[in-house]
Amino acid sequence: MANETIEKFFCNECKRHNRHFIRAEHKNEEHDYRSGTDLTSRYLIAECCGCEHVALIRKTHFSENVDQFQDPSTGAVYLEKLWDEEIYPPVTYRASPTWFDDLPDDTLRAISAEIYKSLQSGSYYLATFGSRTLIDRLIVLTVGDKGNFPRGLQALQDEGKLSLHEREILSPIVDAGNAAAHRGWAPTKEQIAVILDTVEGLIHRLLVLPKLAEELEEAVPSRNAGVKVVAGKPVVTVNDKIDAAPKHLRAIYDELSRMLRGLGDDVTVHPQKHYMAFRRNRNFASVQIYNQKRVVRVYLNLDPDTVELYPTMMRDVRQIGHFGTGDLEITIKSMEDLKKVSPMIIASFDAS
Incomplete structure (x- = not known):
């Protein structure tokens, strides 16, 4: 609208100084009679004209905080008020990495x-x-x-x-x-x-x-048969990988998922970017699927020191970075593997 007030501020989303609509303003003035000075405060709710990000801005001006400049042609002296500015949320000095x-x-x-x-x-x-x-x-x-x-x-x-x-x-x-x-x-x-x-x-x-x-x-299509590739659709999330899984690997995942869901009425499933989180009071199983390697991995909230580890299937990952929560990593390649580790899956559920 033509009568809307617009001022320029730094936008935390656009990462630059942008024009902002002033959606609301409260002004407060204080006067010190002994010194003859004034303090003016403006509290603004500003909306970025570009991305619509909203911020609270506090601008303050102390009456003696001014800058002088002289017109070179007329010699007239002009005073410019200098304002201090605070933005909430604070201006992001350094954005977190994309990764x-x-x-x-x-x-x-x-x-x-x-x-x-x-x-x-x-x-x-x-x-x-x-x-x-x-x-x-x-x-x-x-x-x-x-x-x-x-x-x-x-x-x-x-x-x-x-x-x-x-x-x-x-x-x-x-x-x-x-x-x-x-x-x-x-x-x-x-x-x-x-x-x-x-x-x-x-x-x-x-x-x-x-x-x-x-x-x-x-995400890179395999030369081996059995992996479904949908043109134009990159395989980047766990749901994508489940959809693209070979038949036998999808069967293992489906059976594992059925087992995890069937452990209790209070089990909920929360898809993440890289894994499926099966949760009770907390995550008790984080499941990943790897189509090229033909394996399903599940991370359980169990202390590896209390479990008899099968070297070819299990790994202590307390000091190894991995997606998902859980200190015990289990690699499942077959239905027989799934049956073998089912007691540990139940133990993780019980502990959650």
Whole structure:
């Protein structure tokens, strides 16, 4: 409408300064009679003209906070009010990576989310210490708990997961985390960007890319007969993979699904991007299907130390990044395998 007020603000969704409709405004003025100064506050509800994202904006102006400039042709002096501006939710300093949701570890996702929240409030100290914690967690997930940080880094290098060049790059990042934790040091905005670029790059290479490559393998049509390929429809989600499964593998999945659903009236199914979550009070089985490998994998909430592991079928994944929840991984290739592990599936259900 022609009479709508429009002002320009930063949009958290568009990531740039955009024109905004002012949908509501409250103005407050305070006067200090002793000093003769004023404080003006404007509270705005603004809607981005582009993406329709809505934000609450507080603009404040102190009467003495002005800038002067002189017209060169007339010599007239003009005063311009300078306003301070706060946006809620706060302006996102650094967006989470596009692969953030593909992190195959709940703890890494939680730590990363806390880091991004701290950046919004300018808490670079917390973000630096959190980045050091991310490296700690990455070490545990890739080479196991080695007792201390230096041994963990050395294990990464010894197992070929970290080159000498990468370790040299990582060294100042580790030092920054130690300084934040023990000496109260906080980096600048530019320095925290370097820290996060380095840590995120390492996590992406060691944890995310291997899992995404496995998913890509499933999306590429096989030469073998029996895999259904629908033209123009990429196989990227667990539902896609179930629909494209070979007949015998689909039969195994259907029987497993029937078994899991039949454990109780309170069982619910929650499709995720990479797996099917079967839940009672919490997830008790996370199921994935791999058409190229001709296997179904299920992750159970069982302590692997309490289970007799079949080496060809089961794996302790407490220190291995994976999609879904559960510390015990079971690989099922046949109906006989499914019957063999059914007591463990029931035990996971009972524990949930």
